[in-house]
Each structure stands twice: as structure tokens, then as C-alpha cells.
Amino acid sequence: MAMEIPPVVxxxxxxxxxxxxxxxxxxLVLPHSYPPTHYDVLGIERFxxxxxxxxxxxxxxxxxxxxxxxxxxxxxxxxRYAYELLTNPTLKRDYDLFGLDEHMxxxxxxxxxxxxxxxxxxxxxxxxDSLVNVPDYAFNVLxxxxxxxxxxxxxxxxxxxxxxxxxxxxxFIEYWKQIGAWLDGVAKTAMVExxxxxxxxxxxxxxxxxxxxxxxxxxxxxxxxxxxRSPSCYMRYPGELFVDSIVDWVATxxxxxxxxLYYSKETLVKVVFFSSTGERAAPFLxxxxxxxxxxxxxxxxxxxxxxxxxWLNSLGVESAPALVFMKGPGTKPVVRHGTFxxxxxxxxxxxxxxxxxxxxxxxxxLELGCDSRGHSRAGNDTAIWYCVVVAGRPGxxxxxxxxxxxxxxxxxxxxxxxxxxxxxxxxxxxSSAATALKDNRLTFVWLDGEVQKQICAFYLATDYNGACxxxxxxxxxxxxxxxxxxxxxxxxxxxxxxEKRNNLMDAIQGQHGSDASQLVARYxxxxxxxxxxxxxxxxxxxxxxxxxxxxxxxxxxxxxEETSKEWLRTTxxxxxxxxxxxxxxxxxxxxxxxxxxxxxxxxxxxxxxLGMIWLRNNQPNQNARQHASKxxxxxxxxxxxxxxxxxxxxxxxxxxxxxxxxxxxxQWEMTDSDSD
Numbered sequence: 192m193a194m195e196i197p198p199v200v201x202x203x204x205x206x207x208x209x210x211x212x213x214x215x216x217x218x219l220v221l222p223h224s225y226p227p228t229h230y231d232v233l234g235i236e237r238f239x240x241x242x243x244x245x246x247x248x249x250x251x252x253x254x255x256x257x258x259x260x261x262x263x264x265x266x267x268x269x270x271r272y273a274y275e276l277l278t279n280p281t282l283k284r285d286y287d288l289f290g291l292d293e294h295m296x297x298x299x300x301x302x303x304x305x306x307x308x309x310x311x312x313x314x315x316x317x318x319x320d321s322l323v324n325v326p327d328y329a330f331n332v333l334x335x336x337x338x339x340x341x342x343x344x345x346x347x348x349x350x351x352x353x354x355x356x357x358x359x360x361x362x363f364i365e366y367w368k369q370i371g372a373w374l375d376g377v378a379k380t381a382m383v384e385x386x387x388x389x390x391x392x393x394x395x396x397x398x399x400x401x402x403x404x405x406x407x408x409x410x411x412x413x414x415x416x417x418x419x420r421s422p423s424c425y426m427r428y429p430g431e432l433f434v435d436s437i438v439d440w441v442a443t444x445x446x447x448x449x450x451x452l453y454y455s456k457e458t459l460v461k462v463v464f465f466s467s468t469g470e471r472a473a474p475f476l477x478x479x480x481x482x483x484x485x486x487x488x489x490x491x492x493x494x495x496x497x498x499x500x501x502w503l504n505s506l507g508v509e510s511a512p513a514l515v516f517m518k519g520p521g522t523k524p525v526v527r528h529g530t531f532x533x534x535x536x537x538x539x540x541x542x543x544x545x546x547x548x549x550x551x552x553x554x555x556x557l558e559l560g561c562d563s564r565g566h567s568r569a570g571n572d573t574a575i576w577y578c579v580v581v582a583g584r585p586g587x588x589x590x591x592x593x594x595x596x597x598x599x600x601x602x603x604x605x606x607x608x609x610x611x612x613x614x615x616x617x618x619x620x621x622s623s624a625a626t627a628l629k630d631n632r633l634t635f636v637w638l639d640g641e642v643q644k645q646i647c648a649f650y651l652a653t654d655y656n657g658a659c660x661x662x663x664x665x666x667x668x669x670x671x672x673x674x675x676x677x678x679x680x681x682x683x684x685x686x687x688x689x690e691k692r693n694n695l696m697d698a699i700q701g702q703h704g705s706d707a708s709q710l711v712a713r714y715x716x717x718x719x720x721x722x723x724x725x726x727x728x729x730x731x732x733x734x735x736x737x738x739x740x741x742x743x744x745x746x747x748x749x750x751x752e753e754t755s756k757e758w759l760r761t762t763x764x765x766x767x768x769x770x771x772x773x774x775x776x777x778x779x780x781x782x783x784x785x786x787x788x789x790x791x792x793x794x795x796x797x798x799x800x801l802g803m804i805w806l807r808n809n810q811p812n813q814n815a816r817q818h819a820s821k822x823x824x825x826x827x828x829x830x831x832x833x834x835x836x837x838x839x840x841x842x843x844x845x846x847x848x849x850x851x852x853x854x855x856x857x858q859w860e861m862t863d864s865d866s867d
Contacts, residue, residue, distance in 0.1 A: 203804055209797030216790040229273035229286070238287055241278055248274040255310060265302050267310040268317075272298050275318045281356030282318070285385055289395055290404050293359055294318055319358075330367070331381040335389055342422060347378040347445045348415040349437075350425075352394050352405065354385045360410050366434050367410075373438045376533060377446055377474040378414075385409060393422065399786035412437065414445045439471045448477030454490040461487045461518070461546075465502070467494040467511040475533040479540055485554045485752070486544040514539070519546040521594035548597040551580060551636040551643075553749035559634050563746040565680050565706030568631040575679050577627060577731055582638040582647045583658045583671025592671040592718070593637050599720045599727075600635040603628045621721075623735070624728035633731065640671075645747035650674055650711050673714040675727060677734045678707045681741045708741045710734075 200207070230237045233247040251270055255262060262270075276282050276292070285291035297317065305313050333341060333350070341348055351367060353360040371380045385391040394413050395403035405411045412428035419425070426445065430436045442448045451464070451472035464476070472480075472491060480489040492502075494511035502508040506515050506524045516525040516539070525543055551561050560568035561578035569576060581596050583589035606625040627633035640647040640659040647659035657670035712730055716722045 202808065203801060206797040206801035206804065209793050209800060213790050213793030213797060216793060221787065221790065229277055229292075232269050232273045233277070241280075241283070244274060244277045262310075263306075264308060264310045264313075265306050268298070268302050268305060268313065271313070271315065272301075272317050275316055279318065279356065281354065285354050285356060285409075288388060288403070289385060289391070290402065291354065291357070291385070291408060293357060293408050330371075331379070333381045333383050333390065334387065338383075338390055338422075341379070341381055342415050343420060344379070345417055347417045347441070349374065349378055349380045349441055349445070350383055350394070350413050350415070351380070352383045352385060352391055352409055352411040352413070354409050357409050359408065363410050363432060366432070369434050370437055373434070373473055374441060377448070377478060378441055394425070399788075414441060416445050435470050438474065442472075442474040442477050446474065446478075448474060449480045449484075449489075451477060451480055451489045451491055453493050461516065462489045462540075463506075463515040463517065464489070464491045465494050465508055465511040465513040465515070466491055469493055475536070479536060483540055483544055485552065487540070516543040518543060519548055519593060519597065520590035521597065522547045548593050548600065549634070549636050551578075551638045551749070553751045556749055559636055560631070560678075561634055561636055561676065563678075563707060563709060565678070567678065567680070568634065571680075573632060573680070575677065575735060576632040577634070577727075577734070578676045578678065579633070579635045579673070579727055580638050580650070580676065581636075581671055581673045582640045582643075582651065584641045584660075584662060584669050585639060586669045588669040589637070589671045592673065595718050595720060595723070596635055596637065596673065599723045600628075602720055602724060603633075621724040621728045623732040624724055627731050633727070642752060643750055646749060649747050650676065651713065673723070675712050675714070675730050677710040677712075677730070677739075679710075679739070679741060680707050706743075708739075708743050709746065710739065710742075 228237060230239060233244060233251070235243050235247045248270065251262075255267060272294075276286060276294070282291075294317075301313070301317060331341075349370070351363075353363075367380070367382075374380060383390045383394065392403050394411065395405055397403055410432065412432075413425045414428065415425050428437060428440055430440060439450070443450055453466075453469070454463075464472070472489075476489070494502075499510075506517075507526045508515060509528065512528070512530055514527040514531065514536075518525065527539065531539070549555065549559055551559060556562040557564070557566045558568075559578070560566060560576055561580070567573045567576045579596070581589070581592045583592060603621060603625045606621060607629045610625065610629075624633060638647060641661050644660040651658060651672050651674065656666075657668040658672045662669075714723065714726055716726060
């Protein structure tokens, strides 16, 4: 049979729980949150000077050598450790200011090693000097004056808070050099020594006891974004002190550069980096991925020996590191083995940023001369120019058609080179196209009919579903189409259009028609290079010699491609470190355990709830006693009864005059007589 809980306990369970939690917090939790300091180990007050530390240690050491010594070896190790730390000026300063004590793991190892040994066998000293030699000119050590100027610059700023007496900082200096080299040109680096209390205290976190501290010790890293001009809008680095992780955090979270992922051999993109170590992309590569996102996509491939033959046969990559430019279907990849600098990579990107067959996009239409606003690659003096377009939905069929059109372009380029050397061109049928290509009046491009559905349907007519628009369910009909657009500029029309630009209705609608007349011819012949070039050459010959009426129409605008990846859509919200506790300070629930106010709050809450429950339970008894006293009291017979409300009060006339009580009316008391 289960034990029944007493009614009193069930009634007062909440205050009992709160009061018990308050006592347990004071007895168990709070002492562990505030462990004894090294000053307590020596038996002196906190922040005592070095002289008192030495005096206390000498007094305790005399007791060790006495015959009445009862100190254990572990306690002696604690005393010796406290003495060495508090007599080192740099370590004492760090401990007093921010509670820095990075040698606690050493203390635990020594205690475990000598806990069963005699204290005279302890290898002294326990702590080794580890001063950090940091030349101010080499690492940009900030002062309070230079700090204000540093955060006012346009570049992002990464700051390391370090201590000259920290062994971890001494080991991290070499990594810090590598971080500065990786971030060169992307972000600047600087250092702050914890001895500069005004600056170091600004970057420290604050306990409930108002004691500043660094959660993970030093070195501690904070960063200021480029758009940050306030000293309080910095961000703390939350991860481990690895070069790759720190550089990745700065490049991604602070600078806003994309993260170039590693891809397997099944998913290749245009610019492929082969790496044998697996490190993340350098910041300047991410910056290039952002700047050239309209021209190229980027990916990393981890080099594996068992896949080396695949990469050699498919791309011509012999070993890593290597860089590969894939410039379209059917083209030979451009491979560069070895490492490269930022400037070298920029030159390679400028040289290979375009595919062999250029793509007609919203950001390349003017450059290619395939835009309805009247821009020609040959210049503004050119009246007629042409653009050959292959449009279709991305897939195998479009890739084959692009490859054929690229070879047709290469044949015309070869014909141009042959005529330039003075050799006789045997292909008279393509001379018009070769001449137009030489004069920059002819351009070969391809169009993504799925993304650019409207302009694709405009040129090809709306019934070309195989080339324009997205695929439907079960739709395998991919049929790319080849067409040529003849552009003609009319000076008379442009003058008339310029006079109408002030028309209010045109300004509101934003439609002025096209700047150039456009005529479209669709190719219906076989996919043969010679036939395509003959057709293009004939179109150019007819378009240059015949008088064609000038006709304009509203051409749909090219849809901007989705070049803003997820890393660009997510805006950085940099907030003050004092206002956004969870973002700028690595908030932990354990921090509440250091708040001495929790215990009194629990006790006070328990007492308040106890009083409220007691008052609520005793309230019915008081009401019952009040009602009982009223029942026992004698009734007052002389009390006048309450008169009834007259209906005339509500605006209705009274039925009888007797309903109204006279002003001088009195009530006679009844007597005990039965007579009339």
C-alpha cells in the first residue's frame, strides 16, 4: 500500500520546495560556484601584495618541516602553486584582474602524480616562465588612442586579447601570423594586452559579482565588421583556436564572403579547386566567388589517390593542389597545377571568366551587344549588327546545341585569321559572317530558356514549350532552338524618341519601346557547322543590302539571375554587446549559479507563498464565525422596512395616489389590544 502524503504537505508543497531549494543553493551550489582562491589557500586577504604572499608562504613552509606537520602532500602542492602564481607579477596581475589561471590542468596533474609521495620529492618550480615576446610594430598592438582610429577604418578588424605571461598565447603567436597572412586584403588584425585594463576590460564578460572575466581564457578573439563604427558592436569568436576555423569565421560571419564547399566527382562546376589537405577556402577565393558570381560558380574537390585516374582522364588533373576552369560543354578544361597568390588568381579569373560560348544574361546583354536598348559591340556609329542565339532548357540537348554553335563560331574565327594572313578563303559562302564577326557586328550566345522564359517565348513564339519555360511533370521534350536577331539603329527615330522623353504618361509607364529595331529569323536546318554558318552569312548579306522597314516593339526584360546566394541574403545584424547578451556573450546557464541573489530570492518566494496559502486556508473560518455571530444577535423590531421603488422613477405614471407616500407620514406602533 502506497504511503499517503499528509494533507499539510500537499497543501504547502510549493513553499516547502522553494525554501528547500534556497537552503540547498546556499549549502551546496554556491560554495562550488565560488571555490577558494589562491589567497585563501595561503590564508591571506584577497589582492594582498607580494610581500604578504611571501611571508605567508614562509610561515607555512616552516610548519612542513616541523615534527607536528599534519599537512597532506596535496595541500602542500596547492600552497606551493599559489605561492608561485602570486609571486609572478604578470600571472598575479592576470589573476587579480580577470581571474586568469591557465595552469590549473598542471596543478591537477601534479596532485595526481605526487598524492602518495613525500612533499620533498616534488619537482620544483611547478610553473615555468612563458613570456610572450610581441614586437609592437609587428603585430599592431593597440592602445586606447589607436583603438578608436582602428575601428573607424573601412576594413573589418580582428582583435586578439593576449597576455605576456600566458603560455597559450606564446604558442598561439605562430598561428596568429598565419591568420594575418590568410586575411591579408580582406580584414586587418590587431592585438590588445590584458595589462591595458581599459581596453581588455571592454572586451571581457561580466559575472553577476561584477568581476570581469574571459570565458575561455586568453587568447580571446573579437571582431568588428566593416560597417561597425561603435566600440560596442563587436562579435566574439565562439569556436576553437584553430587557424582554419578562425579564418572561416571571419570570412563568413564578419566579412560576408561565401563558403566554397567541397564537392565529389559527381558534381562539378565551372571553377574547381583540388586540395589534398581539406582546408577551407581562403578569404580571397571567397571574395572572388562573390565578385565573379555572375560569371562562374566555384567548388572544392578533395584529392584522393584512388580517384586520381578519374580526374586525370576527365579533366587532365595530375595532382593536387590544382585549379581547373571548365568553360562550357565540349571545351577542353584549363588546368593550373600548384599554388597561386591572390594577384595570380585574379589574372586567371579575368582571362577565363567567360565561357567559350557566352551566355546571354541580364548583366551581360549590353556587353554582348544583344540588347534591345541599341548597344552594339562595334560602337554607336554602327547601324546594323546581329546576334545568333541558341535557346533552350538546361540539359543534354542544350549542351550539344551549344557545342555545335561554339564550333561554328570557331570556324568563323579561323576564317577571319586566314583572311588576315593573306590566304585565300575557300568558304565564300561564309565570308559575310566572318567579316561581321571580325567587325564585332556578330555575336554568338546561348540563352537559358527556363530562366528567361518571357524573352525566349517572345523570340520563338509562345508554342515553343520545348525550349522555353520550366519542364512539366513527365515532360522530356527538350528541343533547343537556334535563331538570329538583326538589330538596326535609326537616328531619326532616336531623335523623335528623345523629344518624347518628357511625356508624363511615358515616364509613369516606363515604356518607350525599343531603342533598336529587331527582326528575328529561326534556323530550321540540320545541326551541321557549315550549314549553320552559311545560313548566318546569308542572313547578314540580306540584312546589310536590303531596305527593311524600321519596326520596334516592346521586348521583355531579361530576368536577373539568382546570383545572390543564401550567404548574401542573410543580412548581418550586429548589435551591441551589452544589449544582445545571447549573441555577443556565450551565455551559459551555469552563470546563474554564481549569482548570490538566487538563494535569498528562493527563500523569500517560499515565505511569501507560505503566507498566501495560510491566509487563503484560514479565510473561510473567519467568515463562518462572522455569520454565526450575526445569527445569534437579536433582531431590531423597530427597524423600518425598506420601501418599494415606485414605478414612476422609471418614467411611468403611478396607478394610484396611495402609492406615493406623504412627506409627513408616520408609522404607528401596534399595541397588544384586540379592540378596534
